[in-house]
Structure formats: structure tokens, C-alpha cells
Amino acid sequence: xxxxxFKKNHASSSEDxxxxxxxxxxxxxRIKKEKTAVNNLEKIFNAVFSISxxxxxxxxxxxxxxxxxxxxxxxxxxxxxxxxKLLGIIHTQGWAIIKKNLEEISTAHENPRKxxxxxxxxxxxxxxxxxxxxxxxxxxxxxxxxxxxETVKAMEExxxxxxxxxxSLGEKxxxxxxxxHELTSSMIKGIQQEWYLKRWKYRKLNVSVDQFADHLIGxxxxxCLVQETERTP
Amino acid sequence: xxxxxFKKNHASSSEDxxxxxxxxxxxxxRIKKEKTAVNNLEKIFNAVFSISxxxxxxxxxxxxxxxxxxxxxxxxxxxxxxxxKLLGIIHTQGWAIIKKNLEEISTAHENPRKxxxxxxxxxxxxxxxxxxxxxxxxxxxxxxxxxxxETVKAMEExxxxxxxxxxSLGEKxxxxxxxxHELTSSMIKGIQQEWYLKRWKYRKLNVSVDQFADHLIGxxxxxCLVQETERTP
DNA sequence: GTCTATACACAGATAGAC
DNA sequence: GTCTATCTGTGTATAGAC
Numbered sequence: 001x002x003x004x005x006f007k008k009n010h011a012s013s014s015e016d017x018x019x020x021x022x023x024x025x026x027x028x029x030r031i032k033k034e035k036t037a038v039n040n041l042e043k044i045f046n047a048v049f050s051i052s053x054x055x056x057x058x059x060x061x062x063x064x065x066x067x068x069x070x071x072x073x074x075x076x077x078x079x080x081x082x083x084x085k086l087l088g089i090i091h092t093q094g095w096a097i098i099k100k101n102l103e104e105i106s107t108a109h110e111n112p113r114k115x116x117x118x119x120x121x122x123x124x125x126x127x128x129x130x131x132x133x134x135x136x137x138x139x140x141x142x143x144x145x146x147x148x149x150e151t152v153k154a155m156e157e158x159x160x161x162x163x164x165x166x167x168s169l170g171e172k173x174x175x176x177x178x179x180x181h182e183l184t185s186s187m188i189k190g191i192q193q194e195w196y197l198k199r200w201k202y203r204k205l206n207v208s209v210d211q212f213a214d215h216l217i218g219x220x221x222x223x224c225l226v227q228e229t230e231r232t233p
Numbered sequence: 234x235x236x237x238x239f240k241k242n243h244a245s246s247s248e249d250x251x252x253x254x255x256x257x258x259x260x261x262x263r264i265k266k267e268k269t270a271v272n273n274l275e276k277i278f279n280a281v282f283s284i285s286x287x288x289x290x291x292x293x294x295x296x297x298x299x300x301x302x303x304x305x306x307x308x309x310x311x312x313x314x315x316x317x318k319l320l321g322i323i324h325t326q327g328w329a330i331i332k333k334n335l336e337e338i339s340t341a342h343e344n345p346r347k348x349x350x351x352x353x354x355x356x357x358x359x360x361x362x363x364x365x366x367x368x369x370x371x372x373x374x375x376x377x378x379x380x381x382x383e384t385v386k387a388m389e390e391x392x393x394x395x396x397x398x399x400x401s402l403g404e405k406x407x408x409x410x411x412x413x414h415e416l417t418s419s420m421i422k423g424i425q426q427e428w429y430l431k432r433w434k435y436r437k438l439n440v441s442v443d444q445f446a447d448h449l450i451g452x453x454x455x456x457c458l459v460q461e462t463e464r465t466p
Numbered sequence: 467g468t469c470t471a472t473a474c475a476c477a478g479a480t481a482g483a484c
Numbered sequence: 485g486t487c488t489a490t491c492t493g494t495g496t497a498t499a500g501a502c
Contacts, residue, residue: 031467056375058291062496075468077497139372142289156434182438183448186431187424194423201389205415215416223455264485295478308486310479 001118003209006125010101018042021093028085030078037079043069044079048090049132057087057140087140091148094133095155101126106162112170113225117217119162120188124213127196134196160185167224176224184224191216234351236442239358243334251275254326261318263311270312276302277312281323282365290320290373320373324381327366328388334359339395345403346458350450352395353421357446360429367429393418400457409457417457424449 018041022029031037047068051060062083066073080086105122109115127134141152163185170176195202195212202212251274255262264270280301284293295316299306313319338355342348360367374385396418403409428435428445435445 033467036467054375056289056291058289059376061494063494072469073496074470074498078467081497083496142287143292180444180448183440183445184452186434186438187427187449187452190424190427190431191420193427194420198419198423201419205419207416211413212416215413216420219417219420219452219456223452266485269485294476296476305487306478307480307488311485314479316478 001121003125003128003213006122007129010126010129012097014042014046017093017097018045020096021045021089024093025080025089028081040069040071040075041079043071044076044086045090046132048086049136052136052140053132057136057143084145087143088145088148090133090136091141091144091152094130094137095151097130097133098126098137099155099158102159102162112166112173112175113221116163116166116170116220119166120192120217120220121213123159123192124195124209124216127192128209131196131199135199138193138197156189160189163188170224175226177226179224184220188216188220234354236358236361236446239355240362243359243362245330247275247279250326250330251278254278254322257326258313258322261314273302273304273308274312276304277309277319278323279365281319282369285369285373286365290369290376317378320376321378321381323366323369324374324377324385327363327370328384330363330366331359331370332388332391335392335395345399345406345408346454349396349399349403349453352399353425353450353453354446356392356425357428357442357449360425361442364429364432368432371426371430393422396421403457408459410459412457417453421449421453 015038018038019034021041022034022037029037031040044065047065048057048060051064051068062073062076066076069076080089102119102122106115106119109118137152141149144152160182164181167176167179167181167184171178171181195209248271251271252267254274255267255270262270264273277298280298281290281293284297284301295306295309299309302309313322335352335355339348339352342351370385374382377385393415397414400409400412400414400417404411404414428442
């Protein structure tokens with residue numbers, strides 16, 4: 001599985017996401033016509049990502065957002081009740097996207113080695129496909145209300161646990177070496193984060209998402225796979 | 234070398250740092266008595282880290298800072314000309330600390346394997362020792378003026394290059410396998426960042442900084458060291 | 467549905483008494 | 485050196501015309 005294939009199976013356009021947000025927040029959105037609402041929501045979220053990427057969500061003023069979307073302040077407030085609500089919507093939606101897609105993948109494959117590489121790749125490909133959502137969710141998590149922040153941490157632990165379980169399974173089957181799987185999994189997550197946090201760096205180094213994913217898998221397998229020589233002495 | 238040993242050789246107390254900041258910014262600081270200035274600067278920086286950690290530098294108001302330091306607004310402005318200047322001082326000082334210490338280390342050791350592990354460890358230990366500085370420098374880099382932001386990127390490339398050079402040297406000497414050293418180095422940096430960005434997680438997992446560093450080195454060596462069996466067939 | 471105009475709170479920053 | 489009081493700009497948010 002490479003990125004192109006992954007994209008075909010998992011692509012939801014940013015229009016689909018906007019529609020989803022519209023449907024889930026119909027009560028707080030004052031606009032009733034679906035087509036207009038979805039269109040403008042898409043514009044709004046893109047603008048939020050663009051501005052927040054440069055200076056952070058806190059530093060983004062509603063006037064900035066108004067300028068970037070070419071909508072007036074008054075109009076903006078017809079789409080969400082306030083800046084905090086806007087933040088909440090993005091986080092909720094962001095995690096929904098990630099969760100939905102990751103769950104699909106981690107259940108596939110039997111063989112631990114294949115399972116491991118599939119899950120690691122899927123996570124990276126997903127972060128590439130929804131990069132603004134991943135970046136935003138990581139960088140702006142501090143601004144969340146405690147209850148919302150808890151769901152973020154829970155999600156972090158869920159993806160972490162997925163990896164740990166695969167390592168444990170593989171160890172039991174004698175495919176992976178024993179070791180501190182918690183730590184190994186955390187470090188893998190750190191590298192995955194590197195991909196979407198420092199996208200500019202890899203663009204500059206001319207590294208494709210497939211190269212990046214394969215390199216990571218190479219490192220992980222070198223560390224955890226039981227060597228041929230050890231299995232057939 | 235473990236963390237305790239490292240600490241003894243490299244510890245500058247937060248008072249030392251405050252003194253350094255005082256000496257380097259004497260012209261913009263209105264307070265003349267060294268003892269008072271150093272004392273209050275220390276209090277100020279600790280407060281900035283504490284508040285920024287929770288809600289970010291942008292969201293921290295001068296009134297927040299006044300409350301946390303038990304100093305009045307007027308007094309604060311005797312120590313720096315404005316909020317932006319404060320940000321600049323922290324970044325400049327942060328990078329100075331990191332650079333000074335890393336340069337000392339990367340010149341030691343001849344053997345590439347030892348050199349690699351020393352540099353990787355040193356970086357992690359340093360980030361542990363000056364965690365607030367590392368965390369702040371990473372999370373608040375977006376708020377810097379372009380010129381200051383450039384020095385941050387330059388520093389990032391400097392530490393990156395240090396690793397790449399060690400891998401190249403080791404490859405030439407037949408100690409390390411050939412491979413994409415740029416990518417390997419980047420991934421190591423990602424893991425190092427993981428340590429100071431998610432400190433809460435490792436506290437919860439009960440992982441010490443020594444364990445973390447050793448585990449990382451284990452992974453890297455499994456991947457890049459030329460195997461015994463390959464060297465003596 | 468979208469706009470302009472405006473209310474009101476709070477930000478950063480300074481002046482000047484002590 | 486430190487304080488209180490205050491200036492001025494900008495922020496979020498809303499009311500009401502079109």
C-alpha cells in the first residue's frame with residue numbers, strides 16, 4: 001500500500017467534511033440553506049487553518065478571519081456562536097476523522113508484522129491527507145476546555161495502545177523481540193508527529209510521504225524483528 | 234554517562250541564566266542594582282514559562298504576569314520594553330544555552346559509535362535540564378519576527394547536520410551501514426522532541442530520562458550498526 | 467443571509483506620585 | 485524601584501438596516 005492507493009480509499013474532500021460539520025451543528029448554525037452553508041464553512045475552516053498556521057489560533061482575530069474569508073464579521077457569527085465554539089468544532093471534527101479512519105485500518109491484517117507496518121503507514125498517510133487538522137489539533141490543544149482536552153488525551157492513548165497491542169501479539173508469536181513496547185510505541189508516535197509538524201522541512205529535503213513511511217518501518221523492523229539467524233541457528 | 238553525571242557538568246542554575254540575561258540587556262533594563270534585577274528576572278521568566286505552558290504566550294496578558302509574579306504592571310515594564318522584547322529575550326537566551334552546551338559535546342569522542350550515542354544523549358539530557366526553555370522555544374517560535382525565526386531554523390539545521398556528519402563518518406569507517414542519513418537524523422530529532430513536548434506522558438508511564446535515552450540509542454544502533462555477523466563472515 | 471455600525475471589555479503601555 | 489491610575493488601541497460580539 002502506498003500513499004496514492006491509500007488516498008483513493010480514504011479521501012473525503014474538504015467539502016464532505018464541511019457538510020458533515022453543517023449537519024452536526026445545525027442547531028447552532030443560523031444558515032438554513034445547505035449549499036450556501038457548506039460552501040462558506042469550507043471557506044471559513046480553510047481560512048482558520050491558514051491563519052492559525054502562521055500565528056496560532058489565539059492570535060487570530062475575528063477581523064483577520066473576516067478579511068481572509070471576504071465575509072463580514074456579522075456573517076461569520078451566523079456560522080458559529082463564538083470563537084471558542086469554532087475551536088471546539090474543529091477539534092471534535094478533527095478527532096472524528098482520525099478515529100474513524102484509524103479504526104478501519106487497525107482491524108485489517110492477521111500477521112503482526114504486516115499489521116504493524118499497515119498501522120504505522122496508515123497513520124502517516126492520514127496525517128498527510130488531513131494535515132491541517134492534525135497540525136491544528138496538536139498545536140492548539142492547550143486552548144481547549146478541560147472536558148474537550150480529555151478527549152484529546154484519550155485519543156492519544158487509543159492510538160498508542162493500538163501499537164502496543166501489536167507488539168505484544170508479535171512477541172507472543174515469536175515474530176518480535178521482547179522489549180519495552182510502551183517506549184517503542186511512543187517513539188514511533190513521535191516520528192509520526194514529526195511528519196506533520198515539520199512538513200516544510202521534508203518538502204525542502206524532497207522527501208515523499210512514501211519514503212518517509214518506509215524509512216520509519218525500516219527502523220522499527222530492524223529493532224523489533226527476531227533475526228533470521230536467531231530463528232534458524 | 235547518565236543524567237546525574239551530565240547534570241553536574243552542565244548545570245547552570247536558573248539564577249545564572251537570569252544574571253546572564255541581566256548583563257546582556259543592561260541597556261534596556263531600567264533597574265541598576267544587580268541583585269534585585271537578577272532576583273526579579275528569575276521570577277519573571279519562571280512565571281512566563283508557567284503561564285505560557287498552560288495557555289500560550291499570546292494568551293498570557295501582562296496582567297496575568299503581574300499577578301503571578303506579585304509585581305505591578307509598572308514594575309514589569311522596568312525589566313523589558315514590551316511583551317515582544319520579552320519574547321525575543323527568551324528565544325535568544327534559549328538558543329544560546331542550547332548551542333553553547335551542544336557544541337561542547339559534539340567535539341568530544343573519536344569513535345563514531347560513541348560519538349553518536351554521546352550526542353543523542355546530550356541533546357535529551359539538555360532538554361531535560363532546560364525543559365521550559367526547549368518547550369517554549371518550540372511552541373512559541375511562530376510568534377517570532379522573521380529575522381529571529383531564521384536563527385531558530387538555522388539552529389535546527391545545525392543540530393541536524395551534527396548527526397548527519399556522524400553517520401557519514403561512521404559509514405566511511407565501515408561501522409555504520411549506508412542509508413539515508415538525512416532521514417534517520419530527522420527521525421531521531423523527532424523522538425528527542427517527543428521527550429520534552431510530552432513530558433507529562435512519560436511521568437505517567439514512569440519512564441526516566443536515562444531509560445528514554447538508552448531506548449532511543451538501542452533503536453538507532455539496531456538500525457545503523459553493521460552487524461557482527463556481516464563483519465566477520 | 468449579509469452587511470455596517472457600534473457596544474463594551476480588556477489588552478499593552480506609560481506618567482507621575484511615592 | 486515600585487506603585488496606582490489612566491490612555492489608547494484592538495478584541496469579541498451584537499443590533500438592526502438592507
